[in-house]
Amino acid sequence: MARRWPGSWSEEPALSEPAALGPAPDWTAPWLADYRAAGLALQQRLHAGLTVAQALNALVDAMPDAERPRLRGQVLRFVPQAALDGEPGYEAFIALQAAVPTREHWHDALNGLVWLRWPALKARLNALHQQGLAAPQDGGRRGPLRDALTLFDENGAWLEAPPALCEALRARDWRRLFIELRPLWAQARLHLIGHALMEKLMQPRTPICAHVLLQDPQGLDAAAWAGKPFAPLPVLGVPGWWPANGDAGFYDDVRVFRPHVSSGTGLQCS
16 A cells, blocks of 8 residues: 655655565655665565565666776675675675675665665775774774764765755754754755664654764765764754644754753754
8 A cells, every 4th residue: 555645745656565674665755865766676676576685786787887886996786694604794894895795674775775876975984994993992892983984874864055054953953943044945955874764764753863964974084084073963854854844833842852052962862
């Protein structure tokens, strides 16, 4: 049965859902705009009986050669998770094999779609992981660099927006960000990068937040990443992304949008 979101976006019927993976994302949801075409193509291949890795590889093979994701000059492939057994670790395996271990669920399927949409960014994150691995931390900890990279890879987003919106987000000034400056959101683009974030949004809840970068993530060096340069953003507050936020009272929910303060996050999110 097609899911129908109230609001202004498309109400197209959903494809049949691959039983093994459970209910699929609603590719018409506005936060999946970057992934809609590839997501629908992936779902068609899964419905035809391919594994997640096979379906992602089929999408790679269908891309023009110049657009295919690459690592160290090799076209990226997706392989079953079992390929990782006995290897040096997930990120190291990707770097060495130009292949992404992939399990049979939407978490890894969404990760694959991010690789297809943002190959240079994902390759950059992997290269920075190798830099972090070359300087292991005490007690086997990942350290601040790899912690930040993992946080962004799982739950991150990149906001391209006018300076006034970026300043309001940095200040956690929710009324200014979402109400007073609301018309400026027509000039903004929020790109979801974190596949865990997209997975959480398969069951939307107001407290769901992204860890947002306000500059091109490919321009950040290791030291900048290690400082965790993120601003928390409740993604269902983005104008046009959730019907209820068309009412200004939506932002009065102090469980999520706490009053603006000069210190602290001013935000309760998950």
